[in-house]
Amino acid sequence: MIEIDNVTRRYGAKVAVNELSLHIPAxxxxxxxxxxxxxxxxxxxxxxxxxxxxxxxxxxxxxxxSERHHAANRLLGYVPDVPYLYDxxxxxxxxxFIADMYGVDKRVAEDKIAxxxxxFELRDFVAELTESYSHGMKQRLAFAAAMLHDPSxxxxxxPMVGLDPRSVRLxxxxxxxxxxxxxTIFMSTHLLSIAEEIADRVGIVDQGRLQFLGTIDQLxxxxxxxxxxxxxxxxxFTAAExxxxxxxxxxxxxxxxxxxxxxx
Numbered sequence: 001m002i003e004i005d006n007v008t009r010r011y012g013a014k015v016a017v018n019e020l021s022l023h024i025p026a027x028x029x030x031x032x033x034x035x036x037x038x039x040x041x042x043x044x045x046x047x048x049x050x051x052x053x054x055x056x057x058x059x060x061x062x063x064x065x066s067e068r069h070h071a072a073n074r075l076l077g078y079v080p081d082v083p084y085l086y087d088x089x090x091x092x093x094x095x096x097f098i099a100d101m102y103g104v105d106k107r108v109a110e111d112k113i114a115x116x117x118x119x120f121e122l123r124d125f126v127a128e129l130t131e132s133y134s135h136g137m138k139q140r141l142a143f144a145a146a147m148l149h150d151p152s153x154x155x156x157x158x159p160m161v162g163l164d165p166r167s168v169r170l171x172x173x174x175x176x177x178x179x180x181x182x183x184t185i186f187m188s189t190h191l192l193s194i195a196e197e198i199a200d201r202v203g204i205v206d207q208g209r210l211q212f213l214g215t216i217d218q219l220x221x222x223x224x225x226x227x228x229x230x231x232x233x234x235x236x237f238t239a240a241e242x243x244x245x246x247x248x249x250x251x252x253x254x255x256x257x258x259x260x261x262x263x264x
Contacts, residue, residue, distance in 0.1 A: 001026050001184055002047070002153060007056030009042050016042040018208035019056070024186060024201075026152070029179040031195035032188040033234060034205040040188045043205070044157050047186065048078045060153050074102065077146035081158040083138040087131035091122055091141050094130060095148060102149040109148075116144035120170070135162035143171065153184045160191055172198050196230035204237060212237060 002024040009017040017039040024030045034040050045051040046058055049069050058065045063072040085094055095116065099109035117123055120140045130138065139162050146154060159175075160168050176198050179185050189195055195202055196216060204212040212219060219233050220226065223240070227233055 001061060002030075002186060003057075003059040004043075004047075005057050005059075007043075007046065007053045007058060009039075009046060009051060010054045015208050017046070017053075020205070020208070020210055022203060022210065022213070024184055026184050027179055027182045028200045029175060029185040029198055030187065031199035031202045032186065032205065033190075033192070033195060033202055035238065038205045039208040040205060041157065042208075044155060044186075044188055047155050048076060049073060074149075075152040077149070077151035077154040079139075079142050079146045079154070079156045079159060081161055083135075083142035085130040085133075085138055085141065088129060090129055091126035091133070092117075094141065095126075095145060098145040098148055104149055112148055112150075116148055119147075119174070120144045121167075136164060136167060139163055140167060143174075147174075147178075151183070153186070154178065156185070156187045158189055159187060160189070160194060168194075192231040192234055202230070204234065206238065 002022065004020055004022040007017060007020045008015065020039075020043065022030075032040055032043065042051065046053055047060075047065065049065050049072065052066050060072040061075050063075070065072045086097070089097065092113070095113045096109065099106075099113060104112060117126055120143055122137075122140060122144060125133065125137055126141075130141065133141070139159075143159075146156075154175075156175075159171055163171065172194065175185055175187070179200070187195070187199070199216075201213065201215055202219070203210055212222065214222075216230055216233065219230075219237065223233060223236055225233070225236065227236065
């Protein structure tokens with residue numbers, strides 16, 4: 001499971017994530033939504049240990065990501081939006097490297113690698129150097145590598161970028177199956193139709209703050225609408241939030257300062 005408790009991350013004077021709290025149980029597929037610059041990528045980087053929170057704590061399956069980084073990472077699978085591979089390794093060599101890095105027994109690793117090659121339909125190119133791969137091929141290899149050690153938590157940033165429709169269907173089915181099997185899936189995406197189809201809950205973040213957390217039905221209730229599309233619900237919600245922020249800013253600007261009140 002994922003436990004994010006009152007996490008803030010600052011870059012100098014800029015607050016990228018502001019007092020974020022999220023608890024995502026085992027077996028849930030969670031979609032993290034928000035506009036560009038909302039704090040999604042910073043949150044993901046903290047989740048996987050690439051950044052430390054300025055304050056607050058993050059735990060994966062009970063392990064503090066900052067204090068027990070190696071223990072947490074052994075339970076984590078991570079698929080970034082841009083796959084990081086080694087150009088001079090073949091796909092097969094890369095999978096063996098990942099298995100060694102996670103300490104998978106060599107006999108078990110052979111079966112696991114063969115399983116991932118079949119599952120992600122890598123056989124036609126897995127022997128070639130990854131420098132020759134298209135983005136979609138790299139993405140499928142990155143998924144195979146992330147799932148190789150049977151992680152308890154999978155964190156995915158924009159999972160469908162560069163994938164053809166067949167691969168998109170494969171990934172959607174896989175993520176739902178993994179969640180049903182007890183894995184915790186944390187997925188950031190701009191493709192609202194994907195979130196609508198497969199997510200158990202969604203979180204909407206903006207300006208570093210969590211603005212909504214719940215099911216799509218709960219989002220409809222909050223907006224008091226019968227609108228069915230998550231895309232339209234999201235647009236309506238973010239427009240309402242923006243209008244409220246502008247209204248608050250105007251009210252603050254119009255309010256007399258304490259000095260002016262005192263002068264009266």
